[in-house]
Amino acid sequence: MAMRLVHAAALAALIAGPAWAADSVKNPLTESETWNDLRGDVIGEAEIASAEGLLSIEAPYRAHDAATVPVVLKQTDPSKSITAATVVVDENPAPVAAVFGFSPAMGVLDFELRVRVNQYSNVRVIAETPDGFHMTGRYVKASGGCSAPATKDPEVALASMGKMKLRSFDEGALVSTPRREAQIMIRHPNYSGLQRDQITQLFIPAHFIDHLEVWQGDELLFTMDGGISISENPVFRFGYNDNGSTSLTVKATDTDGNSFESELPKSVSG
Secondary structure (H helix, E strand, C coil): CHHHHHHHHHHHHHHHHHHHHHHHHCCECCCCHHHHHHHHHHHCCCCEEECCCCEEEECCCECCCCCCEEEEEEECCCCCCCCEEEEEECCCCCCEEEEEEECHHHCCCEEEEEECCCCCEEEEEEEEECCEEEEEEEEEECCCCCCCCCCCCHHHHHHCCCCEEEEEEEEEEECCEEEEEEEEEECCCCECCCCECCCCCCECCCECEEEEEEEECCEEEEEEEECCCECCCCEEEEEEECCCCCEEEEEEEECCCCEEEEEEECCECC
């Protein structure tokens, strides 16, 4: 009986693997009247080329949790420098989820974030390089992400607000430069303004991280100017070129005027 269970589990894994792989390629960007209306506000009249060959994006076809949809950016052409990226969720009440700025210390871009998706929508990324703008994206089936109830009582969430944690991973080396991978977790309710207090049933005012900086020593890694579409308790996972400093420093501000700063040791964990 035990052997049959093992075989069944193995078969399920084989079936699930190709299904997930298929999902990753069957949800390209779709035609969007919403984007046609948004485009001028987001990028002006600048030309936008395809990001094919430069940058890939991974996002689930059907999101497990609309309030924390993972979006992974991977640079596929290391010969170009990606200096910024704008993440847009077309159908969200505030479509621009975040604008990221990347320093050369990030190296070849490998970056993950989590966003809220309010209804079936394109999730697009517009990357900026010295030769202009390049766009790619995925169509994600999810709904209710911006109004999903917060996972903690407001008083509890505010009590732990601003606490930060770093996980570091050893990626080995890329050419002659030490390459590292890190994950930064920030405690913050990131209220969207569309959620209700579960006791009073009144809307909770929008309150979210609007600016973030991550440094190693005196070298800036990346910045973020964020909106309501970044998930509760934001998490960012990214690769970067290690300059030998012993810690990363994270600085953040939110829309209520709070400032947070933590120096986080780079100790490696699994």
